[in-house]
Amino acid sequence: MMGTPIIHVRNLTKSFPFPHARSRSLHDALWTRERPPSPHERLDALRDVNFSVRPGEFLGIIGPNGSGKSTLLKILTRIYPPTTGTVMVQGTVSPFLELGVGFHPELTARENVFLYGTVLGLSLIEIRHRYTDIAAFAGLEQFMEAKLKTLSSGMQVRLAFSVAIHVPADILLLDEVLAVGDAEFQERCFRVFARFKEERKTVVLVSHDLGSIREFADRIILLHQGSIVAQGIPEEVIARYRELQWERRQTDVPTKERRFGDGKAKIMRVRFVNDGGQETTVFHANEVISICLDVVFEETCEQPVFGLIIHDAHVRNIFVTNTHWQRVDTDRYTAGELVTVEFRLPNELEVGRYTISPAIAHRNLRSFHDWREHVGAFFVDRPFDTGGMAHFQHDIRIFRASPQGSEALSFPIQKNAKATAT
Amino acid sequence: MMRQNLTRTWELIWTLAKTDWKVRYSGSRLGYLWAVLKPLLIFATLYTVFSIPFGRGVPMYAAELLIGILFWNYFAEGTSTGMQSLFAKGHILTKVPVSLWTIAAASTLQVTLTFLLNLLVIIPFVAAQPIILRLSGLLLFLGSCVLTAMLILAISLFLAPLFVRYRDLKQLWEVLLTLGFFVTPIIYPPNMTPERLRHVLSFNPMALLIQSARSGILQPSDMSLLPLLTAAGMIGMIFAASIYIFQRTAPTVSEYL
Numbered sequence: 001m002m003g004t005p006i007i008h009v010r011n012l013t014k015s016f017p018f019p020h021a022r023s024r025s026l027h028d029a030l031w032t033r034e035r036p037p038s039p040h041e042r043l044d045a046l047r048d049v050n051f052s053v054r055p056g057e058f059l060g061i062i063g064p065n066g067s068g069k070s071t072l073l074k075i076l077t078r079i080y081p082p083t084t085g086t087v088m089v090q091g092t093v094s095p096f097l098e099l100g101v102g103f104h105p106e107l108t109a110r111e112n113v114f115l116y117g118t119v120l121g122l123s124l125i126e127i128r129h130r131y132t133d134i135a136a137f138a139g140l141e142q143f144m145e146a147k148l149k150t151l152s153s154g155m156q157v158r159l160a161f162s163v164a165i166h167v168p169a170d171i172l173l174l175d176e177v178l179a180v181g182d183a184e185f186q187e188r189c190f191r192v193f194a195r196f197k198e199e200r201k202t203v204v205l206v207s208h209d210l211g212s213i214r215e216f217a218d219r220i221i222l223l224h225q226g227s228i229v230a231q232g233i234p235e236e237v238i239a240r241y242r243e244l245q246w247e248r249r250q251t252d253v254p255t256k257e258r259r260f261g262d263g264k265a266k267i268m269r270v271r272f273v274n275d276g277g278q279e280t281t282v283f284h285a286n287e288v289i290s291i292c293l294d295v296v297f298e299e300t301c302e303q304p305v306f307g308l309i310i311h312d313a314h315v316r317n318i319f320v321t322n323t324h325w326q327r328v329d330t331d332r333y334t335a336g337e338l339v340t341v342e343f344r345l346p347n348e349l350e351v352g353r354y355t356i357s358p359a360i361a362h363r364n365l366r367s368f369h370d371w372r373e374h375v376g377a378f379f380v381d382r383p384f385d386t387g388g389m390a391h392f393q394h395d396i397r398i399f400r401a402s403p404q405g406s407e408a409l410s411f412p413i414q415k416n417a418k419a420t421a422t
Numbered sequence: 423m424m425r426q427n428l429t430r431t432w433e434l435i436w437t438l439a440k441t442d443w444k445v446r447y448s449g450s451r452l453g454y455l456w457a458v459l460k461p462l463l464i465f466a467t468l469y470t471v472f473s474i475p476f477g478r479g480v481p482m483y484a485a486e487l488l489i490g491i492l493f494w495n496y497f498a499e500g501t502s503t504g505m506q507s508l509f510a511k512g513h514i515l516t517k518v519p520v521s522l523w524t525i526a527a528a529s530t531l532q533v534t535l536t537f538l539l540n541l542l543v544i545i546p547f548v549a550a551q552p553i554i555l556r557l558s559g560l561l562l563f564l565g566s567c568v569l570t571a572m573l574i575l576a577i578s579l580f581l582a583p584l585f586v587r588y589r590d591l592k593q594l595w596e597v598l599l600t601l602g603f604f605v606t607p608i609i610y611p612p613n614m615t616p617e618r619l620r621h622v623l624s625f626n627p628m629a630l631l632i633q634s635a636r637s638g639i640l641q642p643s644d645m646s647l648l649p650l651l652t653a654a655g656m657i658g659m660i661f662a663a664s665i666y667i668f669q670r671t672a673p674t675v676s677e678y679l
Contacts, residue, residue, distance in 0.1 A: 016677060074516075074676075077518075077519050078519045079515070079517070079518075079519055080676055080677060081673045081674065095517065095518060095519070097516070097518075103513075104441060104445060106444075106448050106449070107441055107444065107445065111441060111444075114437060115437055115438070118430075118433055118434045118437040118438075119434065119437075119438075119514055119518050119520055120518060121430065123426075123429060123430050123433055124433050124437075
């Protein structure tokens with residue numbers, strides 16, 4: 001990446017009056033005393049945002065709904081002025097914002113191309129020049145004389161996108177283009193993205209489609225509640241985004257904790273610890289999952305059994321273990337003693353949310369000191385979701401059959417089995 | 423570069439105006455004919471009612487009434503459309519950066535296209551009168567048209583950003599337009615203006631413009647530049663004030679759309 005930034009955003013804050021605080025009628029404006037808007041009546045859509053984009057960079061912006069992505073794009077497009085801070089955009093901009101566009105349903109597709117093109121800053125000659133390409137890219141050559149309202153919404157978006165990408169702009173600002181088209185249109189978008197990358201065009205893309213953002217973006221910004229919480233290389237920022245999603249979802253799920261036992265020993269707390277020794281709730285591929293139970297003994301216990309169940313989101317038991325089956329010598333504890341029991345397992349779980357139910361049982365396994373159901377939850381994140389229940393560490397090998405066809409066909413399975421075993 | 427930008431801006435205004443104009447008459451059976459038919463029908467109605475009380479002693483009452491109606495209609499439609507122009511283009515303004523004044527200008531241009539069509543209606547009326555048209559008179563008429571357009575644009579620039587915030591303006595403006603129609607000498611001759619309204623009327627640019635438009639065509643031998651110049655001065659000031667206010671109200675318009 002070379003050259004000075006083409007987009008430069010410094011300390012950008014954008015606040016809107018809350019809808020209820022926005023006087024829509026003259027009556028309100030005239031008869032309510034003008035008072036300084038209290039901070040409670042303003043909503044910060046963006047808070048102290050700083051970043052820059054270099055020429056030729058493909059920047060992705062991700063974040064949950066309402067995190068300020070679209071507002072940011074609108075400020076870059078100069079549709080909204082910043083409340084405070086500076087925004088510098090050098091060069092011409094072609095925006096494609098929100099679903100749908102400034103089209104007129106009563107006009108023909110052709111007339112709309114000219115209307116939208118001029119609005120985007122093309123001259124009529126330039127539009128005439130590009131007209132065939134625009135119609136062809138949208139795949140609507142036969143429909144150009146039809147009134148726009150007779151076209152499907154997908155067709156309309158295709159047409160708008162086609163006009164937008166045919167504007168010779170230095171910077172493309174694209175908001176959720178992928179969410180609106182069918183698979184074929186998406187494929188077409190991907191080809192355009194790839195071309196943009198080749199042509200070293202500057203692109204800012206807002207999308208929920210993490211896969212494509214990962215593929216095309218050089219860098220990603222993660223917005224959350226109006227602030228940039230992470231920016232950098234795609235893998236890391238997407239991982240952070242997943243964590244954020246999990247955290248949000250975790251607070252959404254009501255705890256269905258159930259607890260019973262005689263209380264001779266108590267599970268005080270459950271912690272999830274990652275490879276780095278840090279507490280977390282998200283485990284990534286190839287990490288070791290460490291589940292720690294902080295236990296306090298109220299009475300003396302001899303050889304208690306510590307156990308654990310991992311449930312998936314459908315409350316199926318995915319994994320069950322205890323110290324009895326694993327033949328762990330658990331020793332003897334006196335009243336008041338504090339211990340930590342750590343369960344370590346390779347992360348071979350599929351993407352999803354998991355809850356755990358730990359328990360402490362008497363050595364005879366007939367009575368429980370403490371059993372806590374769904375006391376904690378953690379999440380597993382992987383680059384992709386296979387749809388399976390588990391993702392075992394494995395490898396896949398391929399062996400060519402020997403050139404003597406008949407011979408090869410007679411024992412390929414056996415041979416393969418041998419090969420994998422070695 | 424400068425010239426290229428100017429061409430682009432003009433093409434944008436023209437395209438917006440043209441499409442709006444098309445859309446406005448699309449779907450109706452008579453289409454563009456309505457542009458001519460509507461003022462004629464209004465004229466017929468008003469003439470039927472008011473030619474008895476006001477038309478007596480006015481030699482060219484029909485032509486005067488028609489010119490008055492055309493200009494007032496132009497003003498009323500222009501300002502109403504202009505007031506709602508930004509709001510109506512919300513679907514564009516929230517997605518594409520467009521300088522807002524071009525939207526207001528396009529709405530003025532769109533209404534002007536209709537007005538120009540309307541003017542065709544005057545021809546038979548003028549032809550029916552024993553008048554010899556003069557170039558100076560036609561220029562005076564043209565000047566009135568241009569100044570009306572400027573007045574419409576100025577008021578549009580002032581009202582459009584406000585309308586986005588206060589939708590009540592539409593109701594209010596309709597009432598004010600009705601009031602304006604009656605305090606402007608359109609259906610009655612200027613000399614019938616009530617005494618106490620006279621000095622108020624001297625501040626009414628539309629009254630001055632209609633007066634000079636009428637005299638330019640109907641009394642070319644006895645016309646004066648003074649009303650037009652007075653109106654020009656007023657409109658200049660209104661325009662300056664509108665631009666001043668527009669620059670302050672326009673930047674946040676898209677947030678209210």
